[in-house]
Amino acid sequence: MNDLLSAILAGDRRALARGLTQVENDSPQAAALLDGLFPYTGRAWVIGMTGAPGTGKSSLVTALAKAYRAQGQTVAILAVDPTSPFTGGAILGDRIRMRDLSGDKGVFIRSMATRGSLGGLARATRDAIRLMDAAGFDRILVETVGAGQSEVDIARAAYTTLVIEAPGLGDDVQAIKAGILEIADVLVVNKADRPGADNTVRALRTMLEIGHPASRQAMIRHHGQMVAAPETPDEANLWIPPVIRTVAIDGQGVDELLEAVENHRTHLALEGRRTALERQQTEIEVYERLREALIQRLLAEVPADAIEAILARIVARTLNPQAAVKALLDQYSQKPKQGA
Numbered sequence: 063m064n065d066l067l068s069a070i071l072a073g074d075r076r077a078l079a080r081g082l083t084q085v086e087n088d089s090p091q092a093a094a095l096l097d098g099l100f101p102y103t104g105r106a107w108v109i110g111m112t113g114a115p116g117t118g119k120s121s122l123v124t125a126l127a128k129a130y131r132a133q134g135q136t137v138a139i140l141a142v143d144p145t146s147p148f149t150g151g152a153i154l155g156d157r158i159r160m161r162d163l164s165g166d167k168g169v170f171i172r173s174m175a176t177r178g179s180l181g182g183l184a185r186a187t188r189d190a191i192r193l194m195d196a197a198g199f200d201r202i203l204v205e206t207v208g209a210g211q212s213e214v215d216i217a218r219a220a221y222t223t224l225v226i227e228a229p230g231l232g233d234d235v236q237a238i239k240a241g242i243l244e245i246a247d248v249l250v251v252n253k254a255d256r257p258g259a260d261n262t263v264r265a266l267r268t269m270l271e272i273g274h275p276a277s278r279q280a281m282i283r284h285h286g287q288m289v290a291a292p293e294t295p296d297e298a299n300l301w302i303p304p305v306i307r308t309v310a311i312d313g314q315g316v317d318e319l320l321e322a323v324e325n326h327r328t329h330l331a332l333e334g335r336r337t338a339l340e341r342q343q344t345e346i347e348v349y350e351r352l353r354e355a356l357i358q359r360l361l362a363e364v365p366a367d368a369i370e371a372i373l374a375r376i377v378a379r380t381l382n383p384q385a386a387v388k389a390l391l392d393q394y395s396q397k398p399k400q401g402a
C-alpha cells in the first residue's frame with residue numbers, strides 16, 4: 063500500500079489509475095490510501111463542468127485542457143456519468159473527442175460511472191479528485207451531466223463551477239433550470255455558432271439580474287433623479303458570474319473562458335474566501351459521512367427481519383414512520399458505555 067501511495071505522490075500514472083479503481087470500488091485499500099494522501103491534497107484547482115446532455119461539455123473540457131496545456135499547466139479530467147451504470151457509448155465518443163489530448167503526459171483522463179447509489183458517486187468523485195490532486199495535477203476538470211442532484215454534488219467538490227448551456231434546447235428560459243445560478247461561477251453559452259445563441263445569452267443575463275442583485279447596481283432617488291446607489295462593501299465582495307460564449311469545436315472563446323476561471327480563482331484567493339468555501343464544503347461532507355456511518359452502525363445491529371416487521375406494520379397502519387424510527391433508536395442505538 064505504501065508503494066502505491068508513494069507512486070501516486072510521485073505522479074506515476076499507472077499507480078494513479080490503480081488507486082482510482084480502488085476508490086471506485088470503495089475498497090478497504092482505498093480508505094487507507096486516502097488517509098495517507100490527504101495531507102498532500104488542496105493544491106490543484108478543481109473545476110466542475112455541468113450542463114444538459116449534448117451541450118458540448120466534453121468538447122469544452124478538451125478545449126480548456128488544451129488551453130491550459132498551452133500555458134504549461136498539467137490537467138486531470140474526470141468524466142462522471144450519473145445516468146449510466148456502465149462506462150458506455152458516451153464515454154466512447156469522449157475518447158474520440160479527447161483524442162487530441164492523448165499521448166500528452168501532462169493530461170490524465172478517467173471516467174467514472176454510477177456504482178450503487180448517487181451518494182456513492184458523490185463520495186467516489188470527491189475521493190478521485192483527491193487522488194488526482196495528490197498526484198500533482200495543476201487543474202482538475204470534472205464533467206458531469208446536469209441531472210439534478212449530481213450537478214449540485216459536483217459543485218460541492220469543485221472550487222469553480224461552470225454551467226454550460228447551448229442554444230436550441232427549446233424555449234430558452236425554460237431550458238435553463240432553476241437553481242443553476244446558485245451553483246454557477248461562470249456561465250457558458252457553447253455552440254455560439256448556432257442560431258439562437260444571442261437569445262440564450264440574453265436569457266441568462268436576465269436570470270442573473272433577477273437572481274443576483276449585485277449584478278445590476280441598485281438605482282436610488284437622489285434630489286429627484288435616479289442615480290446608481292453607492293456600492294456597499296458586501297456587494298463589492300460578490301462574484302457576479304460572467305456569461306461567456308464559446309465554440310468548443312474550433313476553440314472560439316476558450317481563452318476568455320480560461321481567463322474567467324482564473325479570475326474566479328483569484329477572487330477566491332482573496333480575503334479568506336477559499337477557506338470559507340472549503341469550510342462550507344467540509345461541513346457538508348463530514349455530515350454526509352457521519353449520517354452514512356451512523357446508519358450503517360445502527361443497521362449492523364438490527365436484524366433484517368426486524369426491519370421487515372416494522373415496514374409491514376407501517377404498511378398495515380399499526381405503526382407510523384416517526385414512531386418506528388424512535389423505537390429503532392431507543393432499542394438499538396449505542397449508548398456511551400460507562401468508562402469507555
Ligand SMILES: Nc1nc2c(ncn2[C@@H]2O[C@H](COP(=O)(O)OP(=O)(O)OP(=O)(O)O)[C@@H](O)[C@H]2O)c(=O)[nH]1
Nearest residue numbers: 115116117118119120121152252253308309310311
Ligand atoms: N456546432 C457546434 N457543435 C458543437 C460545439 N461543441 C460541441 N459540439 C458538438 O455537439 C455534440 C455534443 O458534444 P459533447 O462535447 O459530446 O457534449 P456533452 O455535453 O459532453 O455530451 P454528453 O456528455 O453526452 O452530455 C458533438 O457532436 C460535438 O461535436 C460547438 O461549439 N458548436
Ligand SMILES: [Mg+2]
Nearest residue numbers: 119120156205
Ligand atoms: Mg460528455
